[in-house]
Amino acid sequence: MDELGEPVRLLGYADRLSVPAGGRIEFKVSSELPEFTPSLVRLRRGGSPVHECDLLEDDVAAELPASVPGRVQVARAGSYVEAAVREDVTVHGAGLAAWIFPTLLDGEQTVLALTAPDGSAGYRLAVTSDAVVLRDASGTELSRLAVAPVLRQWSFLAATLSPTGEARMELHRPGRTTPMVQESHIHEPAGQESGFPEPREAGAWRGGLLRIGAGGRGAPTGFFNGKLARPIVSAAGWSAEATARLAAGEAAVDVLGATGVSALALGREPAAATVADDGALTTGGTVVNRPASAVPGPFWRCTETDFRRVPGEYDALHLHEDDLDDAGWDTDVALTVPADLPSGAYALKVRTGEHVDRIPFVVTPPAGARPAPVLVVLPTWTYLAYANWRTYAEFEEERVGLYGERRGVDPRDRWLARHPELGKSLYDVHTDGSGVMYSSRARPIVNIRPDYYTPTTRGLRHFAQDLSLLHWLDARGEDYAVITDDEIEDRGADALSGHRVVITGSHPEYSSARMLDAYESFTAHGGRLMYLGGNGFYHVTNRHAGPSGAIEIRRARGSTTAWASAAGEEHLSGTGEPGGLWRWRGRAPQRAFGVGMTAQGFDKASGYRRxxxxxxxxxxxxxxxAAVGEVFGDEGPGLGGAAGDEIDRADVALGTPADAVVLATSVGHSSSIVLVADDRTISYAAPVAPDPRVRADIVVFGRPGGGAVFAVGSIAWSTAMTHKGGDNDVSRITANVLDRFREHPEPVEGA
Structure with a gap:
């Protein structure tokens, strides 16, 4: 790749991020080259020529083909719902209606499409920035209402077409007591004064396909951007009186009956990938590419924000042209992991000449294995939250001001910025400006790579940084195993049971209630926990069922955030629980881990004063x-110290145990290290500068039954551990705590 990011010609992903030894994992690869060579490597350390350390990896024997034919595989973004029309239903004329809340009116966007099995006939109702259009399957315009729905307001849109060719279109806009109507007859020959073309439909047909939010018979086209509720499709037209009743909110089957009518219940089961049909036109629909659900519809009364209490008011989906849940690529390489392969971080390395991609995954211990004394939990949900984050390339100049210098960009990010079809991170917004709520593993993710360069830290962050922790453990000869967030979500406290010491990654920000419960149970029953990171256990997160492994968040107001959830949309669709920060749920990280997020900044890291x-x-x-009062950890790669990037403080008011010992507190932060919005309030008192809450604290405390917690309060800590090959105070402190926690029956008391 050159500095422009040209080209990425070899790229892939796995069907999971972790697999037990002896298990099977599949890899999907897109290659513009005739063939590629796969091999298995164990990842020992992240890095590259542009990092301050080299990538280290070991070849591992595995049963893999010598070469694999290359083929280009394409991801197709865009969310919609589709349903097969029953084959015993005859379509002769049509009715198409829905409530819509457009959020972007660029181009022509499909609201509803009804198509014959062979695609030769059908109807498509679409909106533009200045009109509502009804077209036939060939794209010929049948009718046009020269007025558009109001952007970001609910409107009711209906089009009916009788078997004899009478077309009626209605748009009910807010603030108007009467609808805007267009009536026409589409069977007049071309050249007549009406101006309508000759009919292009091939008469009646049976069966076919219904799509909501997209058109096309094969690959979907013309995606709708916005919320859509109460779609109604009929195999025949209906009366103007019926349209008025539907616009008033009456149920479709009450007005039209069920025979030959589709009334897909979009919001009834927000976590499901299928949609029930209250009518009899289809047997139900399939939701494609996970549009936002648990969003209020047109009849939301604004009295309840929990969709579980008023499900009838949450009957919408928010569709986006850039939603992606599952790229849907075919498998090119399948690997049965050797049953005796040690637990750790691995990758399928695919290569053709100078073109290389490493598709990472974690090998976890097999069922029934002896628990290793030390267990490392890689925060894969945080990796997914940042997956394919695009702002490094898209806002490169703005980041110069943030950093105070030009730090460069990984060339893959420049390439990614030109490929929106690969999906976005939870820090991005959709093309319509709404926040991205879901992120899945079933797609290529260029920044979960051992050689990925992160400008925020001048090199290592997230997965590549967490490999430094594994390298440090290897250098000490530690007996350790590795799991991911998914194993804790799957097994709860059992995933940690039996291990003497559990170590977190550098940035375990996104966690579920089940994860928090597991960590608390572990330390309450004698386990020792080392939280070697910062900004951890911060955002309420849920994982959806299904092969994509999608995680979900809602970003509530009152926090440092890239976007904020819209009104009534702060409950997670997967569980119904309130989203936002665990702090506002009474589970601030301080309560279980001793410290919690307090500030962030990316110019320079600092040291700690004992x-x-x-x-x-x-x-x-x-x-x-370092004696009492002296500073340590003020050197290191990346940001130049151990206390930086995002930092956590101890705070008894937020739950830090009263007996926790604050071992050290960071000093010397610049004005660029800013307090999180969670703690900012309006005060008439003169502010204290610098704010004493802008600090990273190192704490240790015991738990009843011999458990203990050690927390360092900084993402930058594990990077600083690598300074001078590990010959530094940050590394020595970590080693002292690990040895004590692993071996000593009283882990916290003085020597």
């Missing part, structure tokens, strides 16, 4: 030169 309290657990500082 506190007088630390004398009570002097063993933490064995071999460390």
């Amino acid at each position: 506190t007088a309290q630390s004398r009570a657990v002097d063993w933490v500082f064995d071999g460390v030169d």
Whole structure:
């Protein structure tokens, strides 16, 4: 790849992010080259020529083909719902209607489409920035209402076509007591004064396909951007009186009956990938590419924000042309992981000449294996939250101001910016400006790579950084295993049971209630936890069932956030629970982990000053030169210190245990390290500068039954551990705590 990011000619993904030893994992690869060579490697350390360290990997013997034929595979973004029309239903004329809340009116966007089995006949109702259009299957315009729905307001749209060719279109816009109507007859020959063409329909047909939010018989086209509710499709037209009743909110089957009518219940089961049909035109629909659900519809009364309490008011989906849940690529390489393969981070390395991609995955211990003394949990839900984050390339110049310098961009990000079909991160917004709520693993993700360059930290972050922790453990000869967030979500506390010490990754930001419960149970039953990161356990997150492994968030107001959920949309569609921050649910990270998110900034990291309290657990500082009051950890790669990027503080008011020992507190942060919005309030008192809450705290505390927690309060910590090949105070402190937690029956008391 050159600096322009040209080209990425070899790219793939796995059907999962983790697999037990002895299990099967499949890889999907798109190659513009005639063939590629697959191999299995164990990832030892992240890096590349542009990082401050080299990538380290070991070849691993595996049963893989010597070469695989290359083929181009394409992801198709855009969400919609489709349903097969029953074959015993005859379509002769049609009725198409829906409530719509357009959020972007660029081009012509399909609201509803009804198509014959062979695509030769059909009807498509669409909207533009200045009109509503009815077309036939060939694209010929049958009728046009020269007025558009109001952007970001609900309107009711209906088009009916009788077997004899009478067409009627209605648009009910807010603030108007009467609808706008267009009536016409489409069977007059071309050249007549009416101006309508000769009919292009091939008469009546049986069966076919219904699509909501997209057109086309094969690959979908003309995606609708916005919320859509109460779609109604009929195999024959209906009266103007019936349209008026539907616009008033009466149920479609009450007005039209069920025979030959589709009334897909879009919001009834927000977590489902299928939609029931209250009518009899179809047997139900399939939701494609996971549009936003659990969003209020046109009859939301604004008295309840929990969709579970008023399901009839949450009868909409928010469709986007750039939604992607599953790229749907075919498998090119299948691997049965050797049953004796040690747990760790691995990758399928695919290569053709200078073109290389490493598709990472974690090998977890097989069922029944002896628990290793040390268990590392890689925060894969955070990796997914940031998956294919596009702002590094899209806002490169703006980031120069944020960083105070030009740090460069990974060339793959420039390429990604030109490929919206690969889906976005939870920090991005859709083309209509609404926030991205879902992120899945079933697609190529260019920034979950061991050699990915992150400008935020001048090199390593997330997966590539967490490999540094594994490399550090390898250098110490530790007996450890690796799992991911998914194993904890699947098995709860059982995923941690039996291990003496559990170590987190550098940024475990996104977590579910089941995960929090598992960690709390682990330490309550004698387990020792080392939280070696920052901004952890922050966002309420849920994982949806299904092969894509999609995670979901809602971004509530009152937090540092890339976007905010719309009114009435702060409950997760998968569970119904309130989204936003765990802090506002009474589960601030301080309660279980001792520290919680307090500030962020990316110009430079700082060091920590050792506190007088630390004398009570002097063993933490064995071999460390820093005495009480002195600073350590103010050197290192990346941002240049151990306390930086995103940092956490201890706070008894937020749940830090009263007996927690604050070992050290960061010092010397610049004005670019800013307090999170969670803590900002209006005050008439003169502000204290610098704000004392802008700090990273290192804490340690015991739990009843011999459990313990050690937390460092900084994402930058594990990067600083690698300074001078691990010969540094940050590394020594970590090693002291690990040894104590692993071996000592009383992990926190003084030596």
